[in-house]
Amino acid sequence: MHRIQRHEYVGQPGELVRIATITQGGGRVRLTVDGQDIGNVRSFSLPNAPAPDRHLRIDLAGPLNASCGVGISTVDGGTDGDFLLCQAFNPLPSSDYTFKVASLASVAAFGALKGIAPRPAGKKVKKAPRKSTRARSKAKKGGR
């Protein structure tokens, strides 16, 4: 997924969007995707084909100075941060995010423009097989 501009992203069909929220000061956060409350779930998938945009809204409620740190991933290889704060003139702050879906090739090309190599959606990176504990300690001792 890549960042187009503030709170606007483009990702591949079926790509998983993860949202991290850290509340402080008694803040209560509510996440809605396309108008539906997703409760305690902190991820959702983009549509499997180029489709209408998906919209995420994060609402915060709480006493003065209650806050919520937000992280949207994976954006440009990392996490995009946001912050909500209950203030006197903004007692119920809210942030809206738009997620566009484009073809694999389009997203890859956009990423290339930004100098970022895209990770294919849903494809796991193959890790080297993990050595057993015994094998690891044997290697440490020089194979004796």
Added chain:
Amino acid sequence: MIRRILVFGFVALLTAPSAFAQSADSDTAAKARNARAESIDQMFQLAIRNAGQTKPAPVKEPFGDVVAIKRLLAMYLIAAQHDAMPTSAAGKLIDALLLRADKQLGATSPSTASTTIASKGLVPEILGVAVESGAINRDVKGSTFTFQITPMGVVKALQGKALLDIYADYSTSPAARFASRFAVSASFDTTRGTAGTFTAEGNQLSAWSLRAKLVDGRDPADYAQLWSELQAGDESKAFGKAADDAVAAFVQWTEFKDWHAGLTKKVEGIDKAYSTSKDLKKSSIAFRVALNEELPKLAELTRPASVKKALDDYVQAMTKVQTEIEAIYDFASKGQLLTAEWLTTRDETLPDLYTATAIYAVGLGKARKTDFTLNAVASFFRSKPQGVDHTFKTFDVNAQLDHPLGKVLNAKALLFTIAGRYSYLPNDTVAPGAGAGPSTPAAASPALKGHIGVLQVKFTLPVTGGVKIPLSITASNRTELIKEKDIRASFGLTFDLDSALAIVGIK
């Protein structure tokens, strides 16, 4: 056994001239404030918090993210309406928001209690500096100065001296929240020593105390369920819609779009500089300058009818939400509270009197409309007073229950109170004179040992203008603690029968 007949009396109290004056002072303080400046302060505060975030991820454009929030820009316009027309709906909303913020943050309006008492010496000078820096609060009642140390006041004073990070918000830190449970105060009686001059010498120290909250059920942050219900409620949804409509109206407003593009470009430069330098002080100063320069231009733009309507609807929706938020705060304020206090009272003629007090207060019932307070007090002298064999003075237990009874005909809600007090004096002892000073006799009349019980039932009828009319019946086995007799002897009462009958709806 009850040895005295029940005491019955009408007393008219002007009670809360102090409470009314205090609320009037707070109201005046809110209305007199520059709401646009407050709005800019809040945007500035948000930018600082944005810049300070590290988890779950840093905010890439801490300053740009603030000016992108059109709700904040809408509130600036509403704040401008407040400053231009304080009695408008926007003005009343802003006043309510600022008052709530002041209460929540424990801010007090600047003390209007002036004093003509001169001060002399190093300690008063240090105390004066501490008061000015906000490290301690000062209260003046007659000839007595009381200073109270507040933890957040100390933090702010240290931030002001750059001894703490000026951009950090310590109010939510665990250490600050723990420290806020304690309060230390000291009182100085300026009639002692060099009369009429505050010197803070030992003989002027008339009392000091340490108070600690042991159980605090009044933090609104602990009422997660209520905040969730607010969020899911109709008023919150209507508020969200009104906010979206206001944003949509701004997007269609050509003059605003041009102005906003200019502000955004200016702030982009600040974000860019900050991303490389990480000099928060320099960037935040530049940000405040940009806001101070550009936001007044927003207030000068000609607003289309659609924007005016959207802002009016936004004010209306936020007013309803604010009412619900107030209800949560009011409910939280009735949570259980257990405090312990150690008070040392210094009298010129008697040994120091130590008083240990435990106070429990809670709102009873589902809506917490019934107030219950219980306190236990034990007092003992530091050493044996002259002519007395023991240091232990008294043990008191007080309990009070207040319950609103609802309106009587057209009158305001009648308040029912039942209060009881039990005092145990194990020994004959001396009582320090009230407001003890040089004129107090060396040995005051002793209080005789024994058990004292007092029971009072009271109905209080609030009248307009802060006046309350209490009607009480008090019974006691001893008269030391009955106050009505003294007041009945020294007050007269003028009664306007027409007004009284009008209050209860009788023509």
